[in-house]
Amino acid sequence: MNPNLKWKAVFIFVVILGCIYGLLGLPTFPTSVADVKSNFAHQIKLGLDLQGGTHLILQVQVQEAIAQETDQTVDRLTNQLRAKNIRYDEVRRVDDTHIVVRNLPSAQLSDFRDLVASQLQNEWDMSPTAGEPSSYTLTLRASRVASIKDQTMQQSLETIERRINALGLTEPTIQIHGRNDNEILVQLPGEGDPSRAEAVIQAGGQLELRLVEDPSPYPSQAAALAAHGGVLPPGTELVPGRADSRNPQDTGEVWYVLSRTVVVSGRDLRSATENRNTNNPGQWQVNFSLSSEGAHRFGPFTEQNVHRQMAIVLDHKVYSAPVINSRIDDNGFIEGNFSEASAHDLALVLRAGALPASIKYLEERTVGPSLGADSIRHGVQASVLSLLVVMIFMLFYYRMSGGNAVLALILNLVILMAVLAAFGAVLTLPGIAGVILTIGMGVDSNVLVFERIREELRNGKSPASAVQAGFDKAFLTIIDTHVTTVVSAFFLFLFGTGPIRGFAITLTIGLIANVFTAIYVSKTIFEYHLTKMDRQAELSI
């Protein structure tokens, strides 16, 4: 055998053995047929559409976190204006990212500018408000908005991950989805009932500590409004409370007038535990402690507001509104009508981390296990049958050379599967579409080559030169068709999501494998065959 051919053969065998090992030999070397099966199942992961399971897409309401930041800045600014004795009519949040400061006395304008420059320099841009000479508008910088977004997304992701993991399901996937819409994808393979996961994700745990602006709670929204002459004081809002804890019969509403500013939120929480209430051992409460950054804000706030009420708001409901007795730095507790179990659950949710913003569901798909099993069974049966038909036909029509084509097709699928496994890609229905197109183009490559060889043979060339010419001429065509398709797959991968990407990945891998098997491997076999056979013999094609 000529040495060139020998090296080609060695290379091909190494690639094939590598692929087979990757598919069947990992993660532990098999010693029985069952091991081989379990390795294969471990390497080739099926998508939820084939396997059954739950697929959720959630959207994090990031703008809530941004608005919260703006509210906190309003509060900080107000305090500092007071501290510096700068007079103003109003400091107000206009929308999520804008604050307006109205009617500053002209003598104090430079003081104001200095204050903003020293305190808010890095995060806010200041400009005179259009049409109002002594007013200024502060705008939250885009870079800061982006960093809050990132932080919020990251924290939501981690929180949801912790909560889902606490459920003990097998191999959940939790990841950022899409490019810029603040979406999170949650996949729970094998879980046919999404309600449990949804309940845990939705369990809010969005904790806020806010100042109570009006000490008396009201039985209804209307009553609260009436008490304030129809308009709430600036910077406040009405928040419903949980029904009175001491009197379970009384399910009437309670409404509190709270400051919009969130002094401390779930982001600042460090730990939470359930404890017996010290004064009333029959009752349970949840103790929490704050991070140093949270304590840094909470300390001065409680000091300033001693003897006023502070509301503990969980998921937009007031749990309790205790009076601040003295300065508190980093520890507090939530009282309510808790049993031991409910205090435990709340502490767990708080501990696992509160979501920094609320969550909206965009999409939910549950493929029941029986449907998944049906699709696999039908899909596999159909694919195997059609592959067999194709292979038998190739053997019948091209005889020995057909064997080349069959081998090329099988190798193509082996390589495709191995590369998918190496990338940790999952096989989905659209992925199978990619496999079908791969098989179609694989068959086509072989047919193109064989028909070309036949043509050359008809034109009276010797087998050796006909094979050479056949591969040479078909090569250009095969490259053109494959590159065109890969180019389109590239765009599909770039701009598509989910299923479309799966299609593009499978297709690209399959096509590259195909060029290798249908040209390189197939030609090597032909060359080997030609060196063995009699010069005068006919090629079996």
Add this chain to the structure above:
Amino acid sequence: MIEFFKEPNIDWMGKAKYFYALSAILLLAGWASVFLNHGLRYGIDFKGGTNVDVRFAQPPNIDEIRKGLTVQGLGNSEIQSISNGGLGTKSNEVLIFVEQKGQGDEALDTARSQVITALNSIYGVKDSSKPDFNAATPSSLAALLNANDPLHLSTNAGDRYQQLAKKILVYRDDTKGGVLTNFDELSRVDGVTPTVLSTLKSNYALGNFAVRNVEVVGPKVGGELRRQAIFVTLYALAGMLVYIAFRFEWVYGAAAVLAVFHDVLITLGFFSLLHYEISLTVIAALLTLVGYSMNDTIVIFDRIRENNRLLRRESFADVVNKSINQTLSRTILTSGLTFLTVLVLFLMGGQVLRAFSFALVVGIVVGTYSSFGIAAPLVVAWNRWRGQGAVAGPGPAAGNKTRSSESVSARLAPAGRR
């Protein structure tokens, strides 16, 4: 050498007007039906809403289901029987579609729970103190077995009950299609002893249905996915156009893309004619057809490019005819085999693959036809038009990257002067 096809001598380009007419008829028929049916039938992926796929123990009474849904305020839901078996068998499976209500600010899964409540009221477990075994999940079943410990396991109880739960549910889902009608059948499962069986019987009841699939898609997602599908396809087509223009000439790229576009439109028309729904997987199938049709067209174009260099004396139309004839046996073989593949998938692939493989069955026929019926005639027509309107001389060949010293268009100008 077995040969089905000798190289024929067909004047394909002479029949171009028939091909155009055929395509026009197919396009018109399909899209007339689209407009008469008030647009294409989008699947849940693109319109949003809630789909609940339910399998019953016996063929259900659709009127009764509708009554139950009406009680839940879902009276105008679509209820559709799905047949999985052969002809004549009554279907046990039903697909319930509930339209998206409002703008989706309310919890997305209200419709799902309403549908399930409605079904429970008719086909569910009458004794509400026990949960429905047909709704049990591996984790809940394992937990129940572990708590009751019917096998009195001393070691590894948690793991072993988990395995057992899995086996029991695999039997329910794979063998019984998701709906168990009699607990005693479970005794066939390896590891289910009489004590296990009695534990199950005393803790579970059997409902008469199982939810096989739920899809809830918010309105925002639906619109987004539709936009994305369209744009992604257009980008992919543009990418192909550029590549072909670079390898051949821009007119080849344009003709190939037009032909592929024509294929997609005709396939969509067929979808409308036969009332198939367009889902995300169908989009994947359409993309497959784009790739396939493009492949077919390029094979012919490649041959045209090659022959153009060899057959200088013949007119361009003759070169194209010869190229199509030379590649005809390959075209029939490849298309035939691929068609067979997807036909098997269509006939045997089951309900999930039905619309998907239908797109491929239609697409492969149309995609093969459009290569010689649309793409090649378009290139010929362009060359003829340019030849007649030629402002003398070859003119600079756009994107001429062929390796031959004389470009296609340089050779074509004289053809125009014929």
